Amino acid sequence: MSAFIEETKCLLPRIAFLACGCFSPPTPMHLRMFEIARDHFEMNEMHKVVGGIISPTHDSYGKKGLAPSADRLAMVKLALQSSTWIRLSDWEVNHPQWVRTRSVLQYHQNYMNNYVNSPGDKEQSGPLPGWLPYNLRERKDPIQLRLLCGADLLESFAKPGLWADEDIEDIVANHGLVVITRFGSNPERFIFESDILTKYQRNITLITNWVPNEVSSSLVRRLLNRGQSVKYLLDDLVLEYIKRTGLYNMKSKYITDTVQPNRLLFNRAYMENIKNATSLAQSPPTDDDDEGDEQHMDETDSLLKRQAPRVFCCGEASSPVQARATKLMLNRSGPGQAVQVITVESAMGTDKIESQAKKQKIAQVQQL
Ligand SMILES: Nc1ncnc2c1ncn2[C@@H]1O[C@H](COP(=O)(O)OP(=O)(O)OP(=O)(O)O)[C@@H](O)[C@H]1O
Numbered sequence: 001m002s003a004f005i006e007e008t009k010c011l012l013p014r015i016a017f018l019a020c021g022c023f024s025p026p027t028p029m030h031l032r033m034f035e036i037a038r039d040h041f042e043m044n045e046m047h048k049v050v051g052g053i054i055s056p057t058h059d060s061y062g063k064k065g066l067a068p069s070a071d072r073l074a075m076v077k078l079a080l081q082s083s084t085w086i087r088l089s090d091w092e093v094n095h096p097q098w099v100r101t102r103s104v105l106q107y108h109q110n111y112m113n114n115y116v117n118s119p120g121d122k123e124q125s126g127p128l129p130g131w132l133p134y135n136l137r138e139r140k141d142p143i144q145l146r147l148l149c150g151a152d153l154l155e156s157f158a159k160p161g162l163w164a165d166e167d168i169e170d171i172v173a174n175h176g177l178v179v180i181t182r183f184g185s186n187p188e189r190f191i192f193e194s195d196i197l198t199k200y201q202r203n204i205t206l207i208t209n210w211v212p213n214e215v216s217s218s219l220v221r222r223l224l225n226r227g228q229s230v231k232y233l234l235d236d237l238v239l240e241y242i243k244r245t246g247l248y249n250m251k252s253k254y255i256t257d258t259v260q261p262n263r264l265l266f267n268r269a270y271m272e273n274i275k276n277a278t279s280l281a282q283s284p285p286t287d288d289d290d291e292g293d294e295q296h297m298d299e300t301d302s303l304l305k306r307q308a309p310r311v312f313c314c315g316e317a318s319s320p321v322q323a324r325a326t327k328l329m330l331n332r333s334g335p336g337q338a339v340q341v342i343t344v345e346s347a348m349g350t351d352k353i354e355s356q357a358k359k360q361k362i363a364q365v366q367q368l
């Protein structure tokens, strides 16, 4: 019986999903969309899902909050480390300019068609792209590439001047749409109100997300920018990447404007110094303090683990001017008696750090 089910599955038409978007940064919901869609098609035994592709948009799309594509690619790669079937395509970002979604779908569809129909590896020139799903050649039937999106993207079809009607028609007629519900959207009504979408309704699959999560990239950016925690809203690796690079103007109680995160060595001795400086300004601890400390420890601990040889070493000067301005301070802080280098800029900035810490403290208290 199970052999029969397996055989039937093998006969189901094959589909793959492509999600376009900014992914600035990628959130767990971007990846959940793929899982929800795959379950829908496979559990209803309608299709065999062969792969998922994430295609971040080009830098020149220019949307507010769009991090450089190199960072977005790196973050998506990190987020995808736990997935066995969703892959990243860098074709769109490496294009000379912004590409319309219709062309993105066409490119990936054509590539898969040619690949499946070519007789063997020798026909392929150069290495295969990383986004190409595995084992496509085990069958010869075509793969339908569908656009996977949240209901808000579907509703953006109505924004004047954003999508050309012929593009929308091409996408729904020749590829098909898989739409995941999202709070605040009414995709059924939206389809009803659009003649094109109603015409091709059979090519649109609406899937209710029964476990909605309204996390979005813009929300995450806002929290980061305010110095608030986004832990558990992002993959830990993605969060660590953002902390290291200082993307999205990330603020932290312990990382001030005078010392940019990407210039820091995450050195325990350094952190101790900053902590001492801020503790000068501290009033009796509040619950909020605990949260701040936890955040701080997350950051240093994980980085310290991964940068073990750097734990008890000196800080680095990022420019000759800074090098001249460095001041050595001996700081006994455990095994190896770390030598902490503090730039004059940051040493002189202690008052500033103190007053910033005070201001933050006041702001926190006012928020209570
Ligand atoms: N929470 C969510 N639920 C359902 N779909 C989502 C969710 N978050 C993002 N998506 C979908 O993921 C795709 C890529 O989204 P994109 O990165 O452009 O949007 P976003 O996370 O909503 O970002 P922003 O907040 O910057 O607009 C889109 O199809 C979007 O609808």
Ligand SMILES: NC(=O)c1ccc[n+]([C@@H]2O[C@H](COP(=O)(O)O)[C@@H](O)[C@H]2O)c1
Pocket: 020, 021, 022, 056, 057, 058, 061, 063, 099, 100, 101, 102, 153, 156, 162, 163, 164, 167
């Ligand atoms: N005409 C088009 O093909 C068109 C228009 C707007 C957005 N998009 C794409 O939709 C995705 C999501 O964009 P937003 O985050 O602006 O909703 C991006 O990948 C973008 O390139 C395509």
